[in-house]
Amino acid sequence: xxxxxxxxxxxxVQEGDxxxxxxxxxxxxxxxxxxxxxxxxxxxxxxxDIRSNMDKRQGQRVTVLLNKTVKHLSLQIAATQPGDxxxxxxxxxxxxxxxxxxxxxxxxxxxxx
Amino acid sequence: ETGVTQTPRHLVMGxxxxxxxxxxxxxxxxAMYWYKQSAKKPLELMxxxxxxxxxxxxxxxxxxxxxxxxxSHLFLHLHTLQPEDSALYLCASRGDFGGSSIQYFGxxxxxxxx
Numbered sequence: 001x002x003x004x005x006x007x008x009x010x011x012x013v014q015e016g017d018x019x020x021x022x023x024x025x026x027x028x029x030x031x032x033x034x035x036x037x038x039x040x041x042x043x044x045x046x047x048x049d050i051r052s053n054m055d056k057r058q059g060q061r062v063t064v065l066l067n068k069t070v071k072h073l074s075l076q077i078a079a080t081q082p083g084d085x086x087x088x089x090x091x092x093x094x095x096x097x098x099x100x101x102x103x104x105x106x107x108x109x110x111x112x113x
Numbered sequence: 114e115t116g117v118t119q120t121p122r123h124l125v126m127g128x129x130x131x132x133x134x135x136x137x138x139x140x141x142x143x144a145m146y147w148y149k150q151s152a153k154k155p156l157e158l159m160x161x162x163x164x165x166x167x168x169x170x171x172x173x174x175x176x177x178x179x180x181x182x183x184x185s186h187l188f189l190h191l192h193t194l195q196p197e198d199s200a201l202y203l204c205a206s207r208g209d210f211g212g213s214s215i216q217y218f219g220x221x222x223x224x225x226x227x
Contacts (some may be wrong), residue, residue, distance in 0.1 A: 034215060103156040
């Protein structure tokens with residue numbers, strides 16, 4: 001069935017390095033994707049989104065890449081900082097599902113000083 | 114903060130208790146959502162409300178009863194819960210500006226059922 005999932009449950013990086021968090025999806029009818037960040041004790045926080053008619057979108061220190069051919073989404077964080085430590089998960093919206101989002105399981109990012 | 118406030122932040126209840134979770138959004142949004150977040154599992158959608166009308170019930174047991182008196186407030190009434198209902202319950206809201214699909218979340222209520 002349709003699913004949104006992440007390749008790795010945990011990712012550990014050194015402060016200052018770039019981080020790449022991956023997400024695979026299986027529904028080719030997905031037309032919109034969101035990355036969320038969830039810090040301990042907080043709710044998910046919107047980071048960046050991308051529509052399926054785009055391959056790349058950049059924000060402040062973050063870039064989302066979308067490869068529709070292999071149904072793969074990635075979040076790149078430049079110059080990772082300790083404050084970036086959190087769980088990151090992607091969500092997809094299927095074109096015919098209205099506003100419903102399907103969420104992935106999440107990747108725990110740990111930034112080592 | 115996100116503009117979505119949930120109370121209480123923590124709740125411990127017995128299986129025979131009745132309690133309610135509250136969510137309030139100050140973003141002028143029209144849609145509100147309840148999600149359940151369990152450890153190592155993706156967010157599970159429970160209920161969706163649009164303009165105070167319930168538009169989705171994702172096969173949630175009747176021991177969970179939502180209420181949406183207006184577009185800014187959402188409640189989740191709990192009764193006769195089971196220990197497996199222990200989880201983080203998240204509320205989210207969404208505006209309809211330009212067809213946006215971004216949902217904004219509250220900090221959640223951490224529920225423990227004993």
